[in-house]
Amino acid sequence: xxxxxxxxxxxxxxxxxxxxxxxxxxxxxxxxxxxxxxxxGKGPQxxxxxxxxxxxxxxxxxxxxxxKTAKHFSLHITETQPEDSAVYFCAAxxxxxxxxxxxxxxxxxx
Amino acid sequence: xxxxxxHPSRVICKSGTxxxxxxxxxxxxxxxxxxxRQFPKQSLMLMATSNEGSKATYEQGVxxxxxxxxxxxxxxxxxxxxxxxxxxxxxxxxxxxIGTGFQETQYFGPGTRLLVL
Numbered sequence: 001x002x003x004x005x006x007x008x009x010x011x012x013x014x015x016x017x018x019x020x021x022x023x024x025x026x027x028x029x030x031x032x033x034x035x036x037x038x039x040x041g042k043g044p045q046x047x048x049x050x051x052x053x054x055x056x057x058x059x060x061x062x063x064x065x066x067x068k069t070a071k072h073f074s075l076h077i078t079e080t081q082p083e084d085s086a087v088y089f090c091a092a093x094x095x096x097x098x099x100x101x102x103x104x105x106x107x108x109x110x
Numbered sequence: 111x112x113x114x115x116x117h118p119s120r121v122i123c124k125s126g127t128x129x130x131x132x133x134x135x136x137x138x139x140x141x142x143x144x145x146x147r148q149f150p151k152q153s154l155m156l157m158a159t160s161n162e163g164s165k166a167t168y169e170q171g172v173x174x175x176x177x178x179x180x181x182x183x184x185x186x187x188x189x190x191x192x193x194x195x196x197x198x199x200x201x202x203x204x205x206x207x208i209g210t211g212f213q214e215t216q217y218f219g220p221g222t223r224l225l226v227l
Contacts (some may be wrong), residue, residue, distance in 0.1 A: 031212040043116070043203050043218040044154070051212065089153065095211045102153045 002027040002090050006101030013080050014109050021104045024072040025088035032093035033073045034065060038103075039086045047088075048075070080108045112138050114206050123194055123226055131222045133204030135210075139184035140206035144216070145177070146200040160187040160204075194226040195212035226227045 003026040013019045023033075031052040035085065050057045050064045057064050061080075066073040077084055081085035087110045090101040113136040123129050133143055143160040158179055159167040166179035176198075177192040187206075191198050203221040207214045 002183055032214070034215065036218070041221070041223070043221040045116075046215065046217065049215065090182075091216075093212060093214060100154050103151075105151070 002092055002094050002099040004029060004099045004101045005088060005104070006090050006104060008092065008104060009100075009102065010105045010107075012107045012109060015082060017080055019075075019080050019084070019106055019108075020078045021075045021088055021106070022072060022088070023074070023092075023101050024070075025092040026071065027092070027094050028068075030092040030094050030099075033064070033066060034091050034093075035062075035075050036084045036089045037089065039087065044061075044089055054061060077106075080106075082110050083092050084108050112136075112206070112208055112215075112217040114204065114217050114219040115206055116202075116222050118222060119220060120223040122225045122226075122227065125195050126193055129191045129194055129224060131191075131202055131204075131224075133187045133189070133219050134205070135159045135185045135206040135217075138206070138208055140208075141184060142207060143187040144207075145151045145179065145180065145187075146203045146205065148203060148221075150201075154203065157189075160188075160189075173192050178224075191224065194224070199224055199226045 006023045035048035037047045038044040061075045087103045112189045115134045117132045141162045145157045146154040157172045159180045160181040162181040181187045205216045206219045
């Protein structure tokens, strides 16, 4: 089955700096890659996603890049703000099931 | 985006009692819903897939008699933790998809915190 790895597990950045979270996957059949933000005590919230026919997608301060050849995709957050502090999960959809990364705890230091 | 609700948001119960958690898709229908369990500072662990009109599909290692799932309608799935014990204490999250296959997008509920004393 699919194996999704996510790095780093924890990330601290100064407010205003950029944050990058990377995920790799193993199943070349995976074709849809969402990113979720989970705040403490809440459920994951979809923040951005990318499908395999697109290499990059941007939505205001967040962007996702996908390299299907290398089987990795990344989340980029620019101009980070304290409210960006949360746990971020990547996922890969093989068409049959979603596989989640292990999460990255992002702390934005004011 | 789509809205998925869960009720209750948190529950405390005594060991040996059963607890029911509801998951509702508020503005769309879902023939399938998913139940996850999340331990502190860990990722989401898929427990089972709830199927409207048929039996749930459980992941390996998940006791189906312990975690009863009923997909009563196209907008409601329930997870009942039977004879709960302290080790069942966890954060339970449901999700419901829109679309199918590679067009599928999963939307999560806010989660239910279960504490078994």
